[in-house]
Amino acid sequence: xxxxxxxxxxxxxxxxxxxxxxxxxxxxxxxxxxxxxxxxxxxxxxxxxxxxxxxxxxxxxxxxxxxxxxxxxxxxxxxxxxxxxxxxxxxxxxxxxxxxxxxxxxxxxxxxxxxxxxxxxxxxxxxxxxxxxxxxxxxxxxxxxxxxxxxxxxxxxxxxxxxxxx
Amino acid sequence: xxxxxxxxxxxxxxxxxxxxxxxxxxxxxxxxxxxxxxxxxxxxxxxxxxxxxxxxxxxxxxxxxxxxxxxxxxxxxxxxxxxxxxxxxxxxxxxxxxxxxxxxxxxxxxxxxxxxxxxxxxxxxxxxxxxxxxxxxxxxxxxxxxxxxxxxxxxxxxxxxxxxxxxxxxxxxxxxxxxxxxxxxxxxxxxxxxxxxxxxxxxxxxxxxxxxxxxxxxxxxxx
Numbered sequence: 001x002x003x004x005x006x007x008x009x010x011x012x013x014x015x016x017x018x019x020x021x022x023x024x025x026x027x028x029x030x031x032x033x034x035x036x037x038x039x040x041x042x043x044x045x046x047x048x049x050x051x052x053x054x055x056x057x058x059x060x061x062x063x064x065x066x067x068x069x070x071x072x073x074x075x076x077x078x079x080x081x082x083x084x085x086x087x088x089x090x091x092x093x094x095x096x097x098x099x100x101x102x103x104x105x106x107x108x109x110x111x112x113x114x115x116x117x118x119x120x121x122x123x124x125x126x127x128x129x130x131x132x133x134x135x136x137x138x139x140x141x142x143x144x145x146x147x148x149x150x151x152x153x154x155x156x157x158x159x160x161x162x163x164x165x166x
Numbered sequence: 167x168x169x170x171x172x173x174x175x176x177x178x179x180x181x182x183x184x185x186x187x188x189x190x191x192x193x194x195x196x197x198x199x200x201x202x203x204x205x206x207x208x209x210x211x212x213x214x215x216x217x218x219x220x221x222x223x224x225x226x227x228x229x230x231x232x233x234x235x236x237x238x239x240x241x242x243x244x245x246x247x248x249x250x251x252x253x254x255x256x257x258x259x260x261x262x263x264x265x266x267x268x269x270x271x272x273x274x275x276x277x278x279x280x281x282x283x284x285x286x287x288x289x290x291x292x293x294x295x296x297x298x299x300x301x302x303x304x305x306x307x308x309x310x311x312x313x314x315x316x317x318x319x320x321x322x323x324x325x326x327x328x329x330x331x332x333x334x335x336x337x338x339x340x341x342x343x344x345x346x347x348x349x350x351x352x353x354x355x356x357x358x359x360x361x362x363x364x365x366x367x368x369x370x371x372x373x374x375x376x377x378x379x380x381x382x383x384x385x386x387x388x389x
Contacts, residue, residue, distance in 0.1 A: 037207065040215050041291065041309045048222060056220040064215040065204030072200040085192025089200075092193070150189070164188040164195070 011154075018152045021145040022077045025090060028142065029074025032126030036067035043067060046124035050100055066093075067126075077149070080158025087149035094146060098139040101125075105132040213310075221309060222342070225256045249336030253361050262344050263358050265329065267370060270360040273329055274300065274372075285325040287318060289332040289343035290364070298374035300331070300367060301384055308343040315350065322352045334363030 007015075036043040044063035053059045070093070076086040105119045112119070117133035125135065155161040208214040215221075257264045265273065278284045279302070286303035288295050295305045304321055306314045322328045328347065332339035340359050348354055360367075368374065376383040 037211070038213065039291075040208070040211075040213055041221075041307075044215060044221060044309075056222070057217050060215045060217045060219065060221070064208035064217060065201055068204035068207040069200040072203055073196065076196065082192045082196055084189050085196045088189060088193045089196050162188065162192070164191045165185065 014153065015156045018149065018155060019157055021149050021152075022080065022083065025087070025142055025145050025149065026074040026077030029070045029090070030078065031074075033067045033070030033072075033074060035126040036124070037071060040064055040067065043124055043126075046122055049124075050104060052100070080155065081160045082163055083155050083158055083161050084150050084152075085164075087146045090146040091143060091150065094139055094143050098136065098143070101132070101135060101139070215309075222338075223345070225259060250361060253336075253338065253341055257341060257344075257359055257361065260341075260345065260348075261354055262341070262348070264361050265358045267360075267362055267366045269358075270329060270331070270362075270367070271370070271372065273327065273358070278326060282321065282324070283326045285321050285328050286360075287322070287328055287330045287343065287347070288364075289330055289339040294333065294364075296377055298368075298376050298385070299364070299379075301373055301375040302379065303331075303375070304379060306330075306343055306347070308339060308346045311346060311350075318347075319350055319352070322347055322356075326356060327358060328352060328356055329358045329360050331360035331363045331367075334361070334365035337363060 040063055043066075044059065047053070047059060047063050053062065073086045073089050073093075076082050077090075101123045104121070104123065105116065108114070108119050108121055109116050117131060119132040120129050121132070122129045123135060208217075254264050273279065273284050274286070276284055279286075286300045287306045288299045288303040289306055289308055290299075291307050291309075292305075295307075299305070304314075304318050306318045308314075330340045330344045330347070332343070340361065340363060344357050344359050348357060364374075371386065373384050373386050375381060376385055
C-alpha cells in the first residue's frame with residue numbers, strides 16, 4: 001500500500017498538489033515576510049493606517065514580530081515541518097487580514113469615489129501597492145491552499161510533517 | 167511492507183479528536199516559537215523597532231479627532247480637511263511654522279545656507295534619502311534617533327534656522343522629526359517644516375543631491 005511503486009495516479013497527483021501548495025504558500029510567506037522584516041518602520045506605518053491598535057507597544061510588537069513569524073511559517077511549510085500547524089497559522093493570519101484589507105479598500109473607495117477594483121493601495125502585505133481585487137483573489141487562493149494543507153490526506157517529501165501526532 | 171525509508175503519513179478522511187488536539191498543539195507551539203524568534207530577530211536587527219517607544223505621539227488635534235471620529239475614519243471622514251491641511255493645523259497647534267515651496271526655495275538660496283546657518287533636515291529613510299535629497303540636507307530618520315542625533319543635533323544647535331521635510335503629501339515624518347528635534351532641545355523659533363516636501367521640490371525642477379550628503383552628485387530635476 002505504501003510502496004511508491006504501487007501509488008496510483010490519483011495519489012501521485014494529490015502529492016504533487018500538496019507539494020505545490022506548500023511551495024507556493026511557503027515561498028510567498030518567506031518573500032513577503034522578509035520584505036517587511038527588512039523595512040519594519042514602513043510596515044509599522046502601514047499597520048497604523050488600519051487604526052486597529054492604539055497602544056504603542058502592541059502596535060510595535062505586531063510590526064516587529066509578524067514579518068519574522070511569516071518567514072518562520074513559510075520555512076516550516078517549505079521544509080515540511082509541522083505542516084498542518086503552519087498551514088493553520090496561515091489561515092489564522094490570512095482570514096482576518098483579508099477582511100481588514102477589504103474594509104480598508106471600502107473606505108478608500110468611498111473617499112475617492114472609485115470603482116472597487118480600481119482601488120489601489122499598499123496594504124502592508126510586502127508587495128507594495130496592489131489593486132484590491134487582485135489582492136483579494138490572491139488571498140482567497142492562499143486561504144484555499146492553506147486549508148488544503150491543514151486537511152490534506154497525506155503529506156510527503158516532508159522533514160517532520162506532524163511532530164505531535166501519536 | 168514499505169520499500170522506502172521516507173516517512174509516510176497514513177491517509178485519513180476527517181480530523182478525529184486526537185489529531186485535532188495534535189493539530190492545535192502544533193499550531194500553539196509554532197505560535198510560541200515563532201513569536202520568540204520574531205522578538206529575537208527584531209532585537210538583533212539594526213533596523214529593529216524599540217517596543218517601548220511611542221513612534222506616533224498624538225498631538226492635541228489628533229486627540230480631538232480620535233474622540234470625534236471612530237477609528238479608521240480619520241483619513242476619510244466627510245468634511246475633514248485634506249491630509250496636507252491637517253498637517254498644517256497640527257504644526258500650528260504645536261507652534262511649528264510651516265514654509266511653502268517659495269519659502270523653502272528662498273531659504274535654500276539664502277547665503278546663510280552655504281554657511282550652514284540655514285540647515286535642511288531630511289526626515290526620510292535611507293533609500294529615499296540616497297535616491298535624492300535637497301543638496302546639503304542632513305538625514306534624520308526619526309525612527310532611529312540614536313543613529314542620527316550625534317550628527318544632526320550639533321548642526322541644528324549652531325544653525326539659525328532648521329528646515330525639516332519629508333516626502334510631502336500625507337507624509338507625517340517631517341512633523342514628527344521636528345517634534346523630536348524640539349524635544350531634543352532645538353529651539354522652537356528656529357524650526358521650520360517644509361510640509362510639501364520632496365515631491366514639491368522635484369515638481370519645480372529644483373536640483374537634488376543623489377547618494378550621501380556631500381557626494382557632489384547634483385542632478386537637476388526636469389520640471
